Amino acid sequence: MTLAVTHGKVNFKGPLVSRRGDLNCILKTVIQEDAPQQSQASNDTSINVVLFGGLAKDFSHSVNQGDIVVLSGFTVSPSPTVRKDKLHPCILHLDGSEAHIHVCAAPAPAPAPAVGSSGVSATTKYTYVPLNELTHGSLVNVYAVVTFFKLPFPTKGTDYCSTLKLTDQSGAKVGCTIFCEKQESHPKIFKIGDVIRLHRVKAQIYGGSMTLITFWGWSAVTFDGTVGSPVVPRTPTKKFHFGEEDSGMVMALRDWAASDSPVPTEPTVHLSAVVPRQYFNLTCQLLAKATMDSACTLLKVWDGTRCSYPLLTVPVEPGALEGGSPAVSDRQGLIANVLVYDNHVDTAQALQPGTFLCIYNLHAVPQSVPGEASGGQEALSFHLHGGTSFGRGLRALPPGGPDIVELKRALQSCAEQMEDDMNSSLDDLAWFTPSEISMRNCEHTLQQVSLAEVKSSAPPQFFHVRAQVKSFQPQRLYQSLKLFCSQCKTIEEVPDHKTLRTRFQEAVMDNRPCRPAWAVSLIADTEDPSRKFTLHVSSAKCPADRDSKLIFVQECLTSTACCSAPMTTGADFQEMCHLSSDQEYMVPVRSSRGKLLLLDHTVPFLFRGKRQFYGCRQCSKRKLVKPTVEGMEVWNEKSVSEALGVQLMQYVSLMKLELEDGSDTLEVLLWDNSENFFHVCADDLAHCQEAQDRMKQVMDMFQPADSSTSQRPWLDLCLSLYSVDEDGQSQVQCQIVNTQTRDIL
């Protein structure tokens, strides 16, 4: 565990123990929580701290008992001496480039010294030893290129072990053994040529050759070895120091490895280039998996290229396949059946369809096709044999790496090609690219986490997850459409047509003819001879858009009708829809005491063609004023509403999705990011069938009819966890952000 920072008073300062040079220094100290208000100092407030290397030396020279120190970048582990010294049950280790100690002078009653002026800052400086200068028994820091690696495998002891072979500009080659209890804390090496930085590892001779082995307090960071790719440290710790000198080291090693080094270059072997009996590494996407027996799991994978040899078909029990039914595509040489054996089965089982992965030391095995005469054509099957020799194994690759970017491109163009070739339906494509259905478009370089991790995290934070849609609300998608006032943040339902008809009738009661001075008023006939409209055409014209008119529509009954029915009505909702065209903006109005009024804001205040616009009840002016067009560039719903003193409400789409990923379920909103996500303008959703259809198609894709969980596609999502105040209470909410569905519809 890494904590950010703590501070305390130095209670005890042990001697500097030095064996061979600075890197071997150790110093033990005890610090006590610096809390004067605490009357009874309990033993829990004192903690053992062990410093290593240059930091121990600096501490020894510049710190005295009683000093206040601020510690950061330390690791915490159980204290082995807790029974003996009855101090805090944990011990802090300060080692590595992220470890810092800021030393203040002993607390003085006088004004506190300004931080930085009287404070002594002690920071570790790392020196890196070339691999040809290692001496037996020394503790060293090294930078090197990986020329061989085995993924972490369990030992007979307590740890996982990974075995590496390293080299650097000195030309020396040294083996390296990493022991670490947690698999995920091992250095993240994805391919030969990756660069590794190791701190505090021990050099020792074994079998006549120099080797490196992890030592207490060791740490490792790795980098992609591709020349020119961004220098991004891969580390299990979130908080991490990384300076310019590190970039320099990485780039120098990359350049050297790319030019005149003995580092074997292993270009990615695509399925199309595989030959029988070859061992190779395959970077691919998992499409489906099936358990064959307790020692064998079948993985169906593809890398977007077509194998030039016939591929062996592996029969699978019906229902045993998780992740889709790729029967058609098997015949096209696109999908490799990989049989994963023994110690690799657990890893394979844990992979989700859609995952990008690398299979190391995969064996292309030619087999005669059952049922065909001997001498007949052979077909290739792929075996990941048991054991770890030659680095055999498989691992999921994080999204965003250069290899994955290339792979995704290949998969996409392959899917497009297939669409052309076979006229395949959307269903086929949706199946082929299960994780390509959504794409993040954020700049974050976050590691993917599980939903359980998101759920247990504190806002505000962003996360990247892979998840399936378990359920969503509302089921009737048009109900997701809402009206939103950006000023007062009110959200309202969009009324249906029946409600609107009633509201129109109610809103225009007690309507009297009137002729405002700022408009030209005309009487227009309707199909019903007893009904006429008064159209008040505003003389105000938009200077830049002279053809568009703003028309106020007021319905009046004819004089005959007036006699029999003294009450008149305003514009009817259906007639408004009928009257409005794409050219004019129409505003339904009524009059009272000789003045024109807008209807109340429970109905649209503005019509244009099929589009209707609402005003916010709270934020709009109640009186209809003479429209002002000063400074107006163009008539649109925004400028018209401004001219009328109406606060325009936006159409927005609000959905609630329940996500699942095997670790947990999580309810998320699709709201701010909705238009980006569906590639649909919320405004269009209100009146355009095409837009509604598109949204439905996307949701159907997430949850195909009668689909089981395993058939649903996986989505790459960027989530924002944040808190909102509701009724004075803080609530945590989660939204899908920066994510769009691929345009495959």
Added chain:
DNA sequence: GGTTAGGCTTGG
């Protein structure tokens, strides 16, 4: 205050 492993294939 340090066991484990210490690359080196092949079957199913």
